[in-house]
Amino acid sequence: NAGVMQNPRHLVRRRGQEARLRCSPMKGHSHVYWYRQLPEEGLKFMVYLQKENIIDESGMPKERFSAEFPKEGPSILRIQQVVRGDSAAYFCASSPQEGSTEAFFGQGTRLTVV
Amino acid sequence: AQSVAQPEDQVNVAEGNPLTVKCTYSVSGNPYLFWYVQYPNRGLQFLLKYITGDNLVKGSYGFEAEFNKSQTSFHLKKPSALVSDSALYFCAVREASGAGSYQLTFGKGTKLSVIP
Numbered sequence: 001n002a003g004v005m006q007n008p009r010h011l012v013r014r015r016g017q018e019a020r021l022r023c024s025p026m027k028g029h030s031h032v033y034w035y036r037q038l039p040e041e042g043l044k045f046m047v048y049l050q051k052e053n054i055i056d057e058s059g060m061p062k063e064r065f066s067a068e069f070p071k072e073g074p075s076i077l078r079i080q081q082v083v084r085g086d087s088a089a090y091f092c093a094s095s096p097q098e099g100s101t102e103a104f105f106g107q108g109t110r111l112t113v114v
Numbered sequence: 115a116q117s118v119a120q121p122e123d124q125v126n127v128a129e130g131n132p133l134t135v136k137c138t139y140s141v142s143g144n145p146y147l148f149w150y151v152q153y154p155n156r157g158l159q160f161l162l163k164y165i166t167g168d169n170l171v172k173g174s175y176g177f178e179a180e181f182n183k184s185q186t187s188f189h190l191k192k193p194s195a196l197v198s199d200s201a202l203y204f205c206a207v208r209e210a211s212g213a214g215s216y217q218l219t220f221g222k223g224t225k226l227s228v229i230p
Contacts, residue, residue, distance in 0.1 A: 006157075031216075033216070033217075033218075035218075035220075040222070041222060041223075042118075042204055042220035042221050042222045042223055043158075043204070043206075043218070043220045044220070045217045045218065045219070048216055048217070056214065056216075056217070058214075059217075091157060091158065093218075095216075101146055101163065101165050102148075102160065102163060103216075103218065104160070105150070105157050105158040105159075105160075106157055107156060107157035108156075108157045108158075110155075
């Protein structure tokens with residue numbers, strides 16, 4: 001049973017480009033969470049999605065960031081017109097249901113904006 | 115609002131000595147508490163969790179943590195440190211129930227260095 005898969009592991013974008021980060025949850029998991037880890041910081045919650053629904057996006061920046069979790073395929077975190085301050089590690093976690101006591105994390109995508 | 119404090123940015127310990135990584139938390143209801151470890155350029159690996167029951171929780175790789183409700187603490191411990199334990203350790207909390215209870219709040223992390 002594969003764990004949470006994130007790709008790419010490393011992503012380099014120039015300022016103004018778009019970044020797309022993918023997350024495939026563990027088999028049987030229908031709840032996905034995205035977190036961002038800035039340098040020297042802990043992880044900060046960004047968004048919580050279930051299949052085809054955004055449940056809580058209170059941690060998402062108001063502009064340029066969006067997330068989806070379609071009926072088929074991975075969850076996508078999309079950052080438009082990236083800026084240097086978007087450079088961070090983005091982690092995805094999944095759980096089988098909302099009341100689960102534990103979320104399983106992927107290995108993260110490290111985004112570098114040059 | 116919930117929060118986690120890890121008061122030490124770095125902890126140095128000699129190999130074979132006991133180690134403690136401190137964590138205190140704040141939540142409005144009952145807490146679920148977690149420890150994760152992050153090795154360089156790797157993801158988060160789950161170590162252990164406290165949900166309910168015995169205040170002393172045992173986890174992976176010989177780690178344990180003690181939940182202390184009166185002190186709102188959840189310190190991570192290991193009786194004998196290994197060089198391979200050197201990594202970044204994160205404490206996290208979430209509320210047991212209520213709106214937003216799925217959200218984990220993380221501390222800033224403590225870098226553990228075990229000296230041979």
